[in-house]
Amino acid sequence: MNIWLLTSEFPPEYGGGIGMYVNQAAQMFAKANHQVTVIVRDHKKSQVESPLPNLRIIRFKHMQGEHYNFMGYWAALAYQFANEVINQIKIDGVKPDVIEVQDYNAIGYYLLMKKWQLEPILANIPIVVHLHTPTFELDRVNQAPMYKFPNYWIGQMEKFCLKAADALISPSQYLKDQLQRYVPEKEIQVINLPYYIDDYSEGYKRDYNSKTLLYFGRTEYRKGVSQMLQGAEQLWANGEEFTLKIIGGDTYFHPKARNLGEILKEKYAHRIKQNKLVFCNAVPPEKLNPEILAARAVIVPSLYENYPYTCLSAMWLGSPMLVSRSGGQAEMVQDDELAGLLFDWNISGDFEKQLARIVNLDSTQLEKMSKVSHNRIREMCNITDNLKQRVDFFEKVIDKLKNDGSNQSFPTLIQEYKIAVGEDIGQEYEKGLLSIVIPYYNLGEYLAETIQSALATNYTPIEIVIVNDGTNDDNSIKVLDQYRNHSKIRIIDIQNRGLANARNVGAINSKGEYIAFLDADDLIEPEFYPKAINILNQYKNVSYVYSWLKYFGNSHDVWPTFNTEFPYFLASNMLAAFVVVRKSDFINYGQNKIAMEYGMEDYEGWVAMASNGCIGVSIPEPLVHYRVRSNSMSRQFNRDVIIYLRQRLSEFNSSLYQKYGLELFNLIDANGPGYLWDNPTLDYPPVSLAYNEQSSIGSQKQELMRLANSKWGSRIIKLFFKLKMNKLLR
Template sequence: MYVDIVSRMMAQEGNDVAVFVRDNHTSEERVSDHLRHIRFKAEEGEEYARLGYWAALAYQYYKVVCRQIEQEGAPDLIEVQEYNAIGYYVLQYKYLGDTRLQQTKIVVHMHTPTFELSRVNRTPEYRFPEYWIGQMEQYCIKAADGLVTQSEFLKSKLSPYADCPIQVIPLPYQFSYAENLTYQCGDYLLYAGRIEWRKGIVQLIAQMDRLWQEGCTTKLVALGGDTYFAPRACMLREMVKKKYAHRVEQGLLSFVDSVPPKELNRMMVQARAVVIPSIYENYPYTSIIAMSLGMPMLVSKQGGQAEQVLENGVNGFIFDWDDPDDCVNKIRALLALNKDELRQMGARAKERIQSVCSMEENAKMRTAFYNSVLEDAEPHTAYPFLNPQPKTPLPDSIDRGVPGMLSIVISYYNLGRTIEETVQNLLQIEYDNYEIILVNDGSTDPESIQKLAQLRAKYPALQIIDIPNGGLANVRNVGAAHARGEFLAFMDADDLVDPSYYTRCIHVLNRYENVSFVYSWLQYFEGADGVWTTFDTTLPYMLLANMLAAFAVVRKADFVAFGQNRIEMEYGMEDYDGWLGLVENGRTGVCIPEPLCLYRIRKDSMARGMNPACRMFLYSVLQSGHGQMYEQYASEVYNLLMSNGSSAVWGSPTQIHFPTGAYDVYDILEQLRNAHAQIDSLQQQIAAQQASRWYRMQVRYAHFVNNNALGRLIRFKLAAPIHWLKNLLRR
């Protein structure tokens, strides 16, 4: 409703507006002279094989928007929601320097992010992919050129995540949408919204039950679709109906599925009052609609609905959930009013909401806000990292290297078969100012030793340093000591890079002083063909799972001061240990979300030879070397491990992850029960929809498949026999 109303409103003001919508087909519809709907077919693109649904959708949004920019030029402004982080890659690529986005300001509209919903709804907030979607949402908030939200309540909750001021603009409403209905002052209270913990319906029923026990006969009607309640592994409405079955039988409590808007309006005016009891809310359209119909309101203080009503006892009643008796007392006060008093209250509510949500005034406020964002010409000088550590000053004695020069250090041990391919690859890179240093770690293979002699003769500019065998950590430290460049990069003697890789990394390093190293996704080849997708270095996730390979381009001074590999990590993970050293000292890393580095998978590689006992030992060495950070984030580390199992077997945090271990079988069964329950819920919702809304439910169903327990096991569309899936779940 927000997108529809605001897009039409701004188009009527003479602005050219395009709305991008995921759909089951690709099309462009001209709605009016200044408004277009651009639809694209969701789930198309290789990103869906690499990322979980929401992250992949964000990547697809980025590609679709940039394709449109290539065709018709850049827009002045893009507005995107923070919810589920669909603007993540548009924002990140702007920071990475994508020329198509440099002239465009990006506003993030804060509705209610997943990381808040999970917490309030008692959902496992540290479980993947919900946890990482929340991290991506926080990045969107931090990276925005401008922030707008609907209520002072939500502003107060989300301000800690923002780096720029948050503008509060109430939602607009086209009051002609309301039918010419008359308030009838009925005999029931109406709750209209999802049966969701956050919405306060469970808590409201408990308060009504107190009154019913006293002999009150006022009925409560709860209208809306059901939601899954994780702590009880069931649908919330079914749980509540079971608990209050006797009240349902007495006719004091009833539940109604979602209805079309016109029917909702009729049910509202037939009620005594409309109740918005949320324990965490933004600025609900339900209360706007109810107030526009002249309805008396009973609303909680915990959300924008209180700002809509504003004056307790005048435009409605406002209660505070922090006072255990306030809700009951306000219900009593509401029920004590006679019909004339209720009508007068409803009339004041209508006048109030018309003044607050006026389309004319809202258009002025939004235009002024958008213009203020557009007029801010200051470029971003810092990259928007989440949870960076304080920056430790560099020692005065550190050599910062030759400005602009890149030193590429190749680790070499008995890899004569592949080294020349690697050297030839490096000779093709786009960056001009660089040197290649090959550190031979005491190779013993005759063929590999002979290959070095050939390389010396064939490539005079190639620096080859021979050292006694001391392990990979020592090799990298020796290479760094011999490097002359401002920038330092590592690679093994069997790996490759895209010709543009180093240029793009150094571009980011030159752009932001607070970036210490840059890396990319990893393309496996030879022994595997997958892509390792990862993100910017982020704590506390980085403490449990490495977020980059050794290919990163790092400021030499930072590496020498804080990132040198410890010899204790002789069995592997030495690069991970070094990156943690950098992060620990406030040196953070940026990921280019494209597979620009090619990592060869060999049967005899160090990583493949690492057994579980070896990993346990190395993790303990990691923790002991960075104990202060692990102690700082101990509670979050605990929650991540308890929610997702050992990090040794984590995949992408954007995808469903099945923990390992016997005790985790119960977690898997719980997720399967969740899936089964949600299928039932979605079937009910689909049946309740009008034909024009059929596809919207199809999309929700497909999203469920991609983001829940069975999504990685069973890929199907709505046409698949649902009874077959249910039978599988039962088995």
């Protein structure tokens, strides 16, 4: 089997259990004669390594590509991952049998998007998402501001990945139970993590008389370190004699705007002086193993955990365990108390009780626990058994994809579902015909270029419907008249009643199954319409398709649009008027309201459609070109008219705003008014009062955004503020 594993981390760089798992799994598959490719980002350079027969490591230098200029780090990285995978398949000339990708930070988002949008090279390749713990769960448990960009949007991308994956694997029943509610339609398969190390293959010795208890891992709120120290303090205060050693890196604690380790070191400074509490920095595995062997027991106090390697590797070395029930560690230790003790954070005093027990066990009891711990983990995470489980699972996924045929429903996070698609509108339409509707008012200077762009499309059949909205400029009239006898163009002359009415008139009078709206000064790429209609033909639940938007004229930025979803869509528009839409759905649900006379009429129409379950899908490519003019309608917007129009929009869709009121409040409270949002993948969106138009961003600000979203960027920026050097960031 040809297996590809996508990961954000891999040795020699470790950030947590993801890199450990991928390393173990890759070697396991390769040694069993499967062809394995690991694709991982690298901070230094792109290179290919072959550490074992059948194992190929493809490292690509991240932050390469123009998409990093207009997207936050993790979204841009996901886009780069998709490109790397597609390019590598082209180079190899052979498709992988299966691709497995981590859930964390949604690095598989654009790969899944491209597959669902019918990228030919990804056809028939099952994509499996391996659950580790997604960002949206980490932020919730760590008391981070969940609605703040970009983490909120990363969480939405992660949820899409769960929905879009061909299959899901969880290392523990606990994690499955936590995440199954997000994908009730899809059964999550539980397969424990594989594990094997050659170290100490000839045996090892433990110190059963040790008084040192060990915690290793990040000093993170989710890991239960604060609560663990509170319990330890009670025992110390009662005269218990033991040392608690903490090994690992520090993490930022949002409620206190400081690193958690710093806070705990200050709080328990007196215990540190007494040598009862020891903090150490993270160490590599070869230095950590002796610490595990020297400890009386290892504590895994997590409030929420998947299937932690801290517990797995400690049990591999025969450590007695003291673990919380809130995670896969409880599944390893089990209730029989033979390999260690369990406690429940929801039961007051339970941790302190079990901590006192482990402190006072005699060496004979500890040795018995050690043997059970050693044997149990080898049985649960046995390489041979794990290999068979994973290969069997992959084969079932591959067979299911072959037998199920094409998918009929595009994965969506919108909860409102349309009962029927293409409902009767009392009109005949020509199946397959695309009607390109161009509202036209005094834009003779640009019309020829726009029509040329439309006629150059690679989609057929088409008709162009120009709605002349009372043009009164002599030159614009003369330009328009040149097209009155064109075989593919119809012109409808009406009195001037504004853009909303012109779009509606064009839609009603179109003959096509599909409508594409195109303003008279804008352009489209030849592939836009065929790609959009291909998606509409494939998925019955998709009503309209659009793409990223490239500005030209007075700006050259890119606006990355996203699939429609609530509540974000209710606060900020997610698409421009460049849309290919089913005529029936637009007529039934999306006609522009004349009352939106000053603008945003298209935005209101898309919201109205989405509220009826008509979902919109974004093609992640800049396939449309929006001309930025100083005298355009949107450039005339001021703050008052924006607020007024958004008020009208909410009134027209009041039930929807009431339904999502709580989430909307939290989004706006965390990120400011929705009309200032340009892009949810950035942690401080560029501010622009122009509707749907990004202001130009200087290269220095772009670099700062990239820095803020990088691995060390947030720490560097916090240091600037701490040293009162924040003016330099300007």
